[in-house]
Amino acid sequence: MKNKHINQLDVFRGLAALSVCAVHFTYDSFFHKYFARGLFVQLFFTLSGFVIAYNYHNNLNSFKNFLQFTIKRFKRLYPLHLFFLLLFLLIEIIKYFSKIQFEVNFSNQPFEINNFKNFFLNLFFLQHYAGENNFNSPSWSISVEMILYLYFGVMLLVFTKKSLLTYLYFFYVVFFILFLNKNYGNSFSNPAFYSGLYSFSIGYIFFLLFEKKTVNNFFTGKLYIDIIFYIFITIFLFEIFYFNLIKEIYVYSLIFGLLIFFSCFLNKNFFLFKVFFNNFFIFLGKISYSIYMSHLLIFFLFDNTLKYVIKFETRINLSGNNVLDLNSYEANLFSILIYILTIIFSNFTYKNIEMRFYKK
Numbered sequence: 001m002k003n004k005h006i007n008q009l010d011v012f013r014g015l016a017a018l019s020v021c022a023v024h025f026t027y028d029s030f031f032h033k034y035f036a037r038g039l040f041v042q043l044f045f046t047l048s049g050f051v052i053a054y055n056y057h058n059n060l061n062s063f064k065n066f067l068q069f070t071i072k073r074f075k076r077l078y079p080l081h082l083f084f085l086l087l088f089l090l091i092e093i094i095k096y097f098s099k100i101q102f103e104v105n106f107s108n109q110p111f112e113i114n115n116f117k118n119f120f121l122n123l124f125f126l127q128h129y130a131g132e133n134n135f136n137s138p139s140w141s142i143s144v145e146m147i148l149y150l151y152f153g154v155m156l157l158v159f160t161k162k163s164l165l166t167y168l169y170f171f172y173v174v175f176f177i178l179f180l181n182k183n184y185g186n187s188f189s190n191p192a193f194y195s196g197l198y199s200f201s202i203g204y205i206f207f208l209l210f211e212k213k214t215v216n217n218f219f220t221g222k223l224y225i226d227i228i229f230y231i232f233i234t235i236f237l238f239e240i241f242y243f244n245l246i247k248e249i250y251v252y253s254l255i256f257g258l259l260i261f262f263s264c265f266l267n268k269n270f271f272l273f274k275v276f277f278n279n280f281f282i283f284l285g286k287i288s289y290s291i292y293m294s295h296l297l298i299f300f301l302f303d304n305t306l307k308y309v310i311k312f313e314t315r316i317n318l319s320g321n322n323v324l325d326l327n328s329y330e331a332n333l334f335s336i337l338i339y340i341l342t343i344i345f346s347n348f349t350y351k352n353i354e355m356r357f358y359k360k
Contacts, residue, residue, distance in 0.1 A: 010285025049203025290346035
């Protein structure tokens with residue numbers, strides 16, 4: 001069972017990345033209206049808690065192993081983050097000279113938000129402490145993610161008795177629900193860590209359930225598990241994208257944990273498995289980190305090409321920003337094109353940056 005890749009977890013990661021993309025693809029499209037849920041970042045944290053524990057829970061038993069784990073995690077996250085940080089810095093420089101030379105007006109003035117303070121916070125992987133969205137703004141969660149990895153590793157070293165660590169994570173989940181739940185989904189400073197640790201802890205707890213042989217034997221190969229899972233995930237997708245009946249949004253991470261847990265017992269030969277967890281969705285999951293990190297850049301370049309190169313018609317929105325004046329057909333068509341470009345570019349960065357440095 002150990003170290004065997006679970007493809008269906010990639011699918012969750014890929015679909016979550018596409019939903020976060022829809023948040024930032026701000027055209028008035030079908031995708032932005034119905035599939036934009038930034039809270040899917042908490043699904044990433046929940047998945048991390050499960051997957052990191054799945055791979056390292058029984059392996060981090062010495063300081064040497066902890067150092068190897070930390071370096072490996074850093075190499076997995078930082079090169080791609082640095083690549084996009086430098087690209088966004090280059091954009092700020094281009095904006096600066098465009099404003100001076102051609103008097104181009106931008107919604108965000110050069111180096112106003114993407115300033116040197118925020119650049120250095122990004123450079124040292126502390127961007128969620130910036131207090132405002134800057135540079136590659138979705139990357140706030142990546143600095144939280146790295147801190148969660150370090151926390152996980154340190155806790156395994158400190159609590160040599162694993163049962164104590166289990167209680168610690170469990171009591172934190174209860175503590176968060178009772179006292180810190182208003183921080184759920186926060187993307188700045190310490191509250192971002194509190195929220196991320198809550199979701200990570202849920203993923204860790206569900207891994208411990210999955211690891212138990214009695215639980216594993218009970219759920220494996222049961223047809224009713226498949227039927228219940230697909231009914232449940234269908235209802236949940238309608239809830240999160242359409243009904244929005246759950247007002248205590250921290251409950252979403254508990255549901256994410258349940259979905260992750262039960263998906264591990266699904267029959268791969270069941271016909272619905274091939275629908276929900278097909279090869280294309282698995283591929284999207286594999287490149288999901290690149291999708292997550294690249295989509296804002298692709299949207300920015302596409303949007304500004306239409307504005308300043310093609311001279312597409314624009315209007316001033318309620319926030320006072322200059323935006324494209326698109327009809328419904330154009331908004332949906334352009335959003336699809338941006339998704340396609342994002343996937344193509346993400347496949348490139350996955351192969352040439354993510355894996356290139358990660359495998360060294």
